[in-house]
Structure formats: structure tokens, C-alpha cells
Amino acid sequence: MAHHATASAVDIAIDGAEIARIIDAHTALEGPLLPMLHALQDAFGFVPAQAHGPICDALNISRAELHGVISFYHDFRAAPAGRHVLKICRAEACQSVGGAALADTLLAKLGLDWHGTTANGAVTVEPVYCLGLCACAPAAMVDDKVVGRVDAAKLDKVLAEVGA
Structure with missing residues (x-):
């Protein structure tokens, strides 16, 4: 899959x-x-x-x-990343407010595992362990832009913006 x-x-x-x-x-x-x-x-x-x-x-x-x-070191890649990198926080604060389920849903929707890249090369999805937005969990980062209080709708918007 x-x-x-x-x-x-x-x-x-x-x-x-x-x-x-x-x-x-x-x-x-x-x-x-x-x-x-x-x-x-x-x-x-x-x-x-x-x-x-x-x-x-x-x-x-x-x-x-x-x-x-x-x-x-998770930042080193063995293959090129997509044009955009979407990092989903996997730390405890984000997991405690639904981050893990949100990540699982996203990966299933895209048909990817962690570090996978969409078929069109638009986005690579990676885990990250704390973005410092614990008070605004769950958190994500697309390229260099952090996004707090991420939900399915925000993820869909981010994915649309990066062409995934």
C-alpha cells in the first residue's frame, strides 16, 4: 500500500x-x-x-x-525530497490532542509511509519531534512555515497550496 x-x-x-x-x-x-x-x-x-x-x-x-x-540523523536524505516538505509533530503534546491520528489519516490518504513523497513529487511527509508549538498542538511545518492547531481541514488546505 x-x-x-x-x-x-x-x-x-x-x-x-x-x-x-x-x-x-x-x-x-x-x-x-x-x-x-x-x-x-x-x-x-x-x-x-x-x-x-x-x-x-x-x-x-x-x-x-x-x-x-x-x-x-533524520534530516539526511538518501533520495531527493518533494518540492515541499510537510513535517508533522510526533511529540507527546501533539499526540495527546490527536496528532497521531491526524498523521495516520494523512499518510493513508496520500498512500505514503513516513519520508514518502507523493507521486507527483509535490510533497514529502516527514515526522518531526517537537516544533515548539506545544501550546498550539497539534503542530506541523510546511517548508519553513509552522502551523499550529492543525486539523484535517488545515492539512487539506496546506496540501492544496503545495499541489499535493
Whole structure:
């Protein structure tokens, strides 16, 4: 049932020279891995699989170690996100006032799992753990705009605005 429509790496131009430049620019830093991953994501919109080998070689780490770091930090992507990112708060305050049910309904309606992207590439739905709007729960964020007291009608409006 879950649908994960995302552009494949084949659809995205991955510049190996740009990957090498980013890695080289960060290897002299103390604790270079996170800044390196952020720079790659800034450049490509995600951390391309083509960068994994060169990162491991440059930092003398295993692919398992790299995967552990990338998967631990939820903001790193393995594939491009949709044109818009809708984050739904999963923290306790939002869950206590219906946020979990609202999220489940939204995901079912869109036919997605968390981190999935709509087939038209308009929106990626991601969990987030606290947006600081606990007094206005449940909360969501679309791109950089926070929305408090979210209900089905507000979510439908947000989705219409982003073309989902």
C-alpha cells in the first residue's frame, strides 16, 4: 500500500567532481563527517550514494559506520525530497490532542509511509519531534512555515497550496 515516489539517482545529475570537492574541503576539519554530509545535502538535496565510497575512503570509516550516522540523523536524505516538505509533530503534546491520528489519516490518504513523497513529487511527509508549538498542538511545518492547531481541514488546505 505504501508508495515512495522519489526521483532516482539516475534522474538526478550527480557531479562526481563536486562530490570530491566537497569531501576535500572538509577532510581537514576536526570531526569532518557531519559538516561533509550537510554540504553534500546542500549541494544535491540529499546525500548521494555515489558519495559513500569516497567519504569512507577519505575518513577511513566503514560503510556501516557511515550508514549509522546518516540513518541516525533524520534530516539526511538518501533520495531527493518533494518540492515541499510537510513535517508533522510526533511529540507527546501533539499526540495527546490527536496528532497521531491526524498523521495516520494523512499518510493513508496520500498512500505514503513516513519520508514518502507523493507521486507527483509535490510533497514529502516527514515526522518531526517537537516544533515548539506545544501550546498550539497539534503542530506541523510546511517548508519553513509552522502551523499550529492543525486539523484535517488545515492539512487539506496546506496540501492544496503545495499541489499535493
